[in-house]
Amino acid sequence: MTDRRAEILGRLRRSLKAVAETPGRGEAVQARIGAKARGPVPARSDLPRREMVTLFVEQAEAVATSVARVAGDGEVPQAVADYLKGQNLPAEVRISPDPALEGLAWSEQPLLKVESGRARLEDATSVTAALAGVAETGTLMLASGPTAPTTLNFLPENHIVVLRASQVVGPYEDAWDRLRAAEGEGQLPRTVNFITGPSRTGDIEQTIQMGAHGPRRLHVILVEDEGQA
Amino acid sequence: MSQDSAAQEPKVGLFVTCLVDLFRPSVGFAAVKLLEDAGCRVEVPRAQTCCGQPAYNSGDRRDAAAIARQTIAAFEGFDHVVAPSGSCAAMIKEHYPALLKDDPDWQGRAERLSARVHELVSFLADVLKVDSVAAAFPARATYHDSCSGLRELKIRAQPRRLLASVEGLELAELPEGEACCGFGGTFCVKYPEISNEMVSAKVANIESTEAELLLAGDLGCLMNMSGKLKRNGSKVQARHVAEVLAGDRDTPAIGEGREG
Amino acid sequence: MQSTSHAFPDNARAAVKNPQLKKALNHVKAGFIDKRAKAAAKLPEFEDLRDAARDIKNHTLAHLDLYLEAYEARITEQGGHVHWCGTAAEARDKILEICRAAGAKTVTKGKSMIAEEIALNDHLEANGIEPIETDLGEYIIQLRKEPPSHIIAPAVHLTKDQIEADFRDHHDHLPAERNLEEPAALVAEARGILRERYVQADVGITGANFLIAENGASVIVTNEGNGDLTQTLPKVHIVVASLEKVVPTLEDVSVILRVLARSATGQEFSSYTTFSTGPRRAGDLDGPEEYHVVLLDNGRSGMLGTEYQDALRCIRCGACMNHCPVYHAIGGHAYGWVYPGPIGAVLTPSLIGVEEAGHLPNASSFCGRCEAVCPMRIPLPKMMRHWREREFERHLTPLPLRAGLGVWAFFARRPALYHLFAGLKTRALGALGRRRGRFRKLPLAGGWTAHRDLPAPQGPTFQQLWAERKRDGQGRPAASA
Numbered sequence: 001m002t003d004r005r006a007e008i009l010g011r012l013r014r015s016l017k018a019v020a021e022t023p024g025r026g027e028a029v030q031a032r033i034g035a036k037a038r039g040p041v042p043a044r045s046d047l048p049r050r051e052m053v054t055l056f057v058e059q060a061e062a063v064a065t066s067v068a069r070v071a072g073d074g075e076v077p078q079a080v081a082d083y084l085k086g087q088n089l090p091a092e093v094r095i096s097p098d099p100a101l102e103g104l105a106w107s108e109q110p111l112l113k114v115e116s117g118r119a120r121l122e123d124a125t126s127v128t129a130a131l132a133g134v135a136e137t138g139t140l141m142l143a144s145g146p147t148a149p150t151t152l153n154f155l156p157e158n159h160i161v162v163l164r165a166s167q168v169v170g171p172y173e174d175a176w177d178r179l180r181a182a183e184g185e186g187q188l189p190r191t192v193n194f195i196t197g198p199s200r201t202g203d204i205e206q207t208i209q210m211g212a213h214g215p216r217r218l219h220v221i222l223v224e225d226e227g228q229a
Numbered sequence: 230m231s232q233d234s235a236a237q238e239p240k241v242g243l244f245v246t247c248l249v250d251l252f253r254p255s256v257g258f259a260a261v262k263l264l265e266d267a268g269c270r271v272e273v274p275r276a277q278t279c280c281g282q283p284a285y286n287s288g289d290r291r292d293a294a295a296i297a298r299q300t301i302a303a304f305e306g307f308d309h310v311v312a313p314s315g316s317c318a319a320m321i322k323e324h325y326p327a328l329l330k331d332d333p334d335w336q337g338r339a340e341r342l343s344a345r346v347h348e349l350v351s352f353l354a355d356v357l358k359v360d361s362v363a364a365a366f367p368a369r370a371t372y373h374d375s376c377s378g379l380r381e382l383k384i385r386a387q388p389r390r391l392l393a394s395v396e397g398l399e400l401a402e403l404p405e406g407e408a409c410c411g412f413g414g415t416f417c418v419k420y421p422e423i424s425n426e427m428v429s430a431k432v433a434n435i436e437s438t439e440a441e442l443l444l445a446g447d448l449g450c451l452m453n454m455s456g457k458l459k460r461n462g463s464k465v466q467a468r469h470v471a472e473v474l475a476g477d478r479d480t481p482a483i484g485e486g487r488e489g
Numbered sequence: 490m491q492s493t494s495h496a497f498p499d500n501a502r503a504a505v506k507n508p509q510l511k512k513a514l515n516h517v518k519a520g521f522i523d524k525r526a527k528a529a530a531k532l533p534e535f536e537d538l539r540d541a542a543r544d545i546k547n548h549t550l551a552h553l554d555l556y557l558e559a560y561e562a563r564i565t566e567q568g569g570h571v572h573w574c575g576t577a578a579e580a581r582d583k584i585l586e587i588c589r590a591a592g593a594k595t596v597t598k599g600k601s602m603i604a605e606e607i608a609l610n611d612h613l614e615a616n617g618i619e620p621i622e623t624d625l626g627e628y629i630i631q632l633r634k635e636p637p638s639h640i641i642a643p644a645v646h647l648t649k650d651q652i653e654a655d656f657r658d659h660h661d662h663l664p665a666e667r668n669l670e671e672p673a674a675l676v677a678e679a680r681g682i683l684r685e686r687y688v689q690a691d692v693g694i695t696g697a698n699f700l701i702a703e704n705g706a707s708v709i710v711t712n713e714g715n716g717d718l719t720q721t722l723p724k725v726h727i728v729v730a731s732l733e734k735v736v737p738t739l740e741d742v743s744v745i746l747r748v749l750a751r752s753a754t755g756q757e758f759s760s761y762t763t764f765s766t767g768p769r770r771a772g773d774l775d776g777p778e779e780y781h782v783v784l785l786d787n788g789r790s791g792m793l794g795t796e797y798q799d800a801l802r803c804i805r806c807g808a809c810m811n812h813c814p815v816y817h818a819i820g821g822h823a824y825g826w827v828y829p830g831p832i833g834a835v836l837t838p839s840l841i842g843v844e845e846a847g848h849l850p851n852a853s854s855f856c857g858r859c860e861a862v863c864p865m866r867i868p869l870p871k872m873m874r875h876w877r878e879r880e881f882e883r884h885l886t887p888l889p890l891r892a893g894l895g896v897w898a899f900f901a902r903r904p905a906l907y908h909l910f911a912g913l914k915t916r917a918l919g920a921l922g923r924r925r926g927r928f929r930k931l932p933l934a935g936g937w938t939a940h941r942d943l944p945a946p947q948g949p950t951f952q953q954l955w956a957e958r959k960r961d962g963q964g965r966p967a968a969s970a
Contacts, residue, residue: 005573008732008786012554015793029555032548032737033703039541039744040534059757097774118774121688137758146772154717172743186563188704190770191721194762199714202754203626203642204672205513205649206520212625212676213683214714214761245951247901251915252944254951273955275908278901284894286855288877288886292898299902376856405518409814413854418936419890420498420852422505425940426818427854456941459927484944486926 033186038173045135045170049226052135056168057222059138063197064210065218072223074105076162079221080127081109087217089158094119095127098147101162119151126152130163131182132175133220137196140220141175144191153193159215161195164225239357241269242307244300244321244346246314247279248448253483256448259475260313260349267357269309276303280317282414285324297325298335301342309356310346313471314447315378316414318348323381348378349471350446354387360394364476367397371440372470373431373454375447376409388446388470395473401438405430412453428457435465443467448483455483490608490636492841494825497848504819513648514820517639521811524755525862531757538747543866545741546802550793556702556735557784563705567767569780577607580785584609584694584727587781588618591725593691599709599716600624601696602640602805603729603785605827606840609694620694621686623715625679632659638821638829641753641807646820649675683715693719693777697730698804699745700782703738706764707782710749714761726765726777731785733801745804748864753806788840796875800835802865809859809869815852824849831859831869838876847885850876912953919948 013019045055057067070079084091092113095101106114119126128148132141140161144150153159169175172194183189199214210216241264249256257273264271281296300321304310312318322343329335353359372392378384392400411417411427418424431454435443443458443465445451455467466482481487493500504510529535549556561571574580580603588596596613598604598620610620610631622631626643630636632655637643644652653669656678669675695716699708707728709716720726736742750756769776792798810816810830821829826846828836834849850873859869880886886894900907922928922945930938937943 004575004579008573008575008790009554009557011786011790012557012732012793015790015795016551016554017794018554025552025555028548029552029559029702029737033559036703036738036740038740039545040537042532042534042747044532063757063760121684139758144773144776145770146774149774149776150717150721151775154714154721172746173740176739176743186704188706188764188766190766190768190773190776192706192764193717194758194764195760196756196758196762197760200712200760201625201676202520202712203624203629203644204652204675206516206642206645207672209673209676211680212713212715213623213680213718247911250951251911252946254947254949254954257951257955273952275952276904278904278907281901284898284901286874286877287890287894288874288879288881289894289898290878290881292894292902295902296898299904303904376854376858380857380861407858409854409856409858411814411854413856415890416852416854418934420501420815421936421939422502423815423818423852424854426505427814428941430814430817452944453941456927456937456943459942460929460940480947481926484927484942486922486924486945 041171041173042136047135047170052170053165053168053222056133056135056138059135060220061138063138065138065197065220067220067222069222069224072225076104076221076223077106077109077112080160081112083160083219084112084125087158090124093125093127093160094123094152094156096129096148096152098129101127101129118149119155121155123156125158125160126156127160127162128152130161130167132178133163133168134172134175134194135168136171139172139194139196141179142193142195143179143189145189150191150193153195154214157211157215158217158219160219160221162221162223164223166225238268238270239308241271242304242310243271243273244277244280244304244310244312244317245273246312246317246448248452249313252452253448253469255477255480256313256469256471259469259471259477260311262475263349263353263362263471264311267353267359269357272307274303280320282316282320285320285328286414290328294328294332297328297339301325301335301338304342305338307345309352310342311349311352312346313349313469315348315375315382315384316447316449318346319377319381321346348382348384348446350391350474351382351384351387354390360390362391362394362474362476364474365396366473366476366478368442369399369401369440370442370444371401371403371435371438373403373410373443373445373450374406375445375450378446379407384446391474392444392470398473401440403438404434410450410454412450414449417453428453432457432461432463436463441465444470444473446470451483459484490605490827492826492845494837494841494846494849497823497825497852500823500825501819501852504823509648509651510646510820513646514817517645517811518817521755525752525808525811528751528755528757532747532751535748535751538744539864539866542745542748542864543802545736545744546865549736550733550798550801553732553735553793556737557732559702560700560705560735563702564767564782567705569705569767569782571782571784574783574785575787577787580607580729580783580787581609581612583783584729585612585616585618587725587727588613588692591691591779593618595619595621595686595690596692596694597621597623597687597690597719597723598627599693599695599711599719600627600643601694601729602827603696603731604694605637606787607729607785609729621683621690623683623687623719624711625676625713628679628683629655636822636827639807639810640805640828646822687718687722690723692725692727693723694727694729695720697728697734698749699742700730700735701739701742701764702735704766706766708742708762708764710746710759710762712760717761717763720765720777721775724777725779725781727781727783729783729785731787732789749804749806752808752862752864792839797835797839797872799867800832800839800872802867803832804865806864808862808864812858812862814854814856814858831873832867835869835872835876843876843879843885847876847880908950908952912950915946915950916948919946921945923948
């Protein structure tokens with residue numbers, strides 16, 4: 001395939017009337033990748049922190065994500081149990097093997113069965129942690145890793161995401177900056193998921209149906225860690 | 230009229246358009262009346278034929294360019310050039326410069342004409358700042374925005390504003406107003422079945438407004454829509470917007486004879 | 490995929506006579522147009538974003554060789570493999586080779602237009618591997634052995650009742666008396682059947698909406714989540730993508746994502762936008778063990794640097810066909826190959842030849858609505874006109890049209906003769922049609938009068954009447970006297 005590669009690149013350069021070394025081209029590409037210049041960023045999420053979080057909640061709810069606000073980490077297990085009860089779902093969750101989630105006070109919910117690990121076909125509900133919430137469109141950013149298997153985001157019918165208010169950012173670009181700060185320049189986790197509402201399809205007569213393949217329900221537990229709750 | 234005011238009268242060359250010339254001269258005379266009422270001196274160069282779209286849109290650049298040069302030459306020396314058609318005006322304004330961009334002798338001349346050419350109703354409203362006409366036309370009407378005028382020349386508010394000043398005329402908005410009527414010049418005879426689907430959808434929308442009068446700024450679209458309305462046995466009459474603005478109620482509607 | 494684009498007029502005639510299709514196509518107008526308009530109106534920066542998106546792609550295309558090299562370097566560093574393929578056949582064979590090496594019996598597939606372009610399913614089946622489409626629309630048309638009729642809504646040509654009948658035919662292990670009245674029941678049934686297939690599959694194949702040079706990510710945008718299950722559960726993930734999908738950075742892709750969903754479905758953002766950069770890493774509990782990118786040229790390099798280059802900005806949102814009156818009339822299958830609608834009318838001649846697909850760029854009224862809504866500001870009518878020019882130059886324009894045009898142009902270029910003949914002809918026609926004011930039939934006008942009346946000329950031409958007015962000094966002559 002090496003010769004195919006050279007052939008195709010050669011064709012591209014002939015069409016562009018350029019060679020790889022044409023002065024300025026390589027520099028232009030390196031500069032563009034290095035600069036990470038932002039395009040027009042919608043002003044809608046340019047808000048003080050508190051209002052930005054409110055925008056996140058509004059936008060999430062507009063795409064059928066439900067949101068529950070809690071005052072601190074300690075209330076998360078209770079919020080999970082309440083949600084399952086409210087939706088009439090089995091009191092069982094698969095949580096990501098994330099110390100921050102595993103370390104929550106699950107024992108205070110003796111009726112709730114909690115296991116951690118990657119998703120299995122029979123799991124009804126998962127609980128995972130978000131890396132960021134993007135207020136612009138009510139979008140959750142989740143990244144894969146040893147403590148965050150991707151299957152938890154897609155296989156179970158119900159997905160509960162724990163998000164801290166301090167993780168809410170305005171536009172996507174701010175989420176990328178947070179991720180780059182955590183992972184290093186030019187590095188991404190194996191998988192980054194932007195999730196904006198539950199799974200849906202319009203493939204039958206363009207009428208929207210929820211729960212096509214991924215979760216039918218998406219629930220955010222928003223931990224108010226910025227002191228205003 | 231004094232010598233002085235004659236000197237101030239804008240000198241307007243009327244680009245009649247081939248369809249108006251051949252099928253419906255009353256549109257041309259309505260345009261002349263509106264322009265003269267607004268204080269223009271109107272001339273009609275004899276060296277004009279067609280804007281060249283049939284050739285241009287069929288891929289025949291050579292003939293289209295020859296016709297463009299002939300049209301440009303015919304209309305030099307006017308303050309403004311006005312056409313009672315968004316489609317022909319857009320051809321001259323948007324496409325002549327593109328067509329002649331590699332011709333050093335003509336590129337500048339094409340651009341100078343482009344800067345001076347206007348569709349009739351938008352010329353009255355935007356350039357001459359006409360905001361009302363002295364006409365009466367008691368009818369419930371609907372207005373079709375022809376594609377070139379709407380999208381290439383951004384004509385939408387102007388005809389509605391002037392029609393609002395016509396005594397007795399009530400305007401009902403057409404549903405799916407941005408949809409093409411299916412005319413498209415040679416398109417309607419090259420792909421008649423597709424064009425028929427398009428015009429059928431359009432006349433269904435026209436009928437849904439319960440209008441008795443269909444107006445538009447392009448005779449091609451009007452002939453297509455009125456031809457379909459007539460074939461369906463509809464009572465809706467079709468007229469060019471210029472005729473209504475000029476108060477011409479005597480000329481039979483498009484596709485109607487002296488005997489109705 | 491075998492093309493029937495050469496038979497476009499016949500395809501279109503059959504389409505307009507199909508009442509089921511007509512019913513289904515009503516959903517295109519109802520389901521897409523208002524939603525897009527509302528989403529665009531809700532974002533004040535929408536038009537600026539369209540400009541920025543166009544500029545990003547223009548910059549990338551001008552440096553496409555270098556961005557592809559940068560992208561490839563990152564993928565390789567992260568343990569993935571890039572396979573450069575010049576043609577559809579090479580891409581099919583490469584994918585088959587990877588599937589065979591993985592010992593694959595079944596493969597799941599996310600929605601990919603490139604997979605349609607290279608006719609991947611037929612090739613896998615012919616070689617004993619079962620491909621399973623997981624996007625609901627694609628799943629439905631796979632049951633029916635049909636190609637997609639729309640680039641984001643592959644089954645848009647079908648009604649719910651047709652889909653119900655297909656499910657009853659194919660899912661014959663389920664109780665015959667089950668209720669499938671509601672679309673929700675159909676969705677649930679497909680979900681149940683496909684879940685097991687995800688887990689059984691040995692290889693998952695997805696397309697890519699974007700490839701990112703900065704970090705080697707491939708991006709898929711879906712609402713169903715099927716693409717994510719397809720690329721996460723099997724042990725091998727193959728991305729099949731064409732060259733022009735690359736963009737420089739995450740910031741650049743953020744700009745384009747903002748116009749993509751809004752233009753496509755009128756959503757502000759699709760449910761799932763996923764960035765994946767390679768095989769599973771140390772400590773990961775899931776994800777594929779192997780990650781391959783099949784990078785396809787198949788004619789794109791030949792479009793670069795030509796008047797068709799702008800079409801390479803396309804992000805496959807479907808807005809052009811959603812707003813196209815021709816598409817509304819005939820649906821996608823009539824176009825005869827993979828890409829329907831206005832973008833298909835430009836791409837198809839580029840990719841399979843204008844001799845085969847010459848009708849497509851001609852079957853447009855040039856209403857311009859496609860360009861008006863294209864998020865990437867692709868001048869689609871202009872490019873269709875370029876194809877008509879290529880056809881005219883090469884004498885591919887149908888002879889009657891060419892001859893008629895020749896006679897017309899002869900007169901149009903000679904104003905004096907033109908006015909003489911026009912005057913004679915309209916007078917004669919005017920006299921013939923004066924009483925009724927229109928014709929139901931007229932020699933040589935069958936294309937027009939088959940479906941509508943032809944208004945009769947009023948009588949003399951405007952030029953004749955204007956000359957009379959000038960001669961008489963003043964006064965407007967009665968136009969049709």
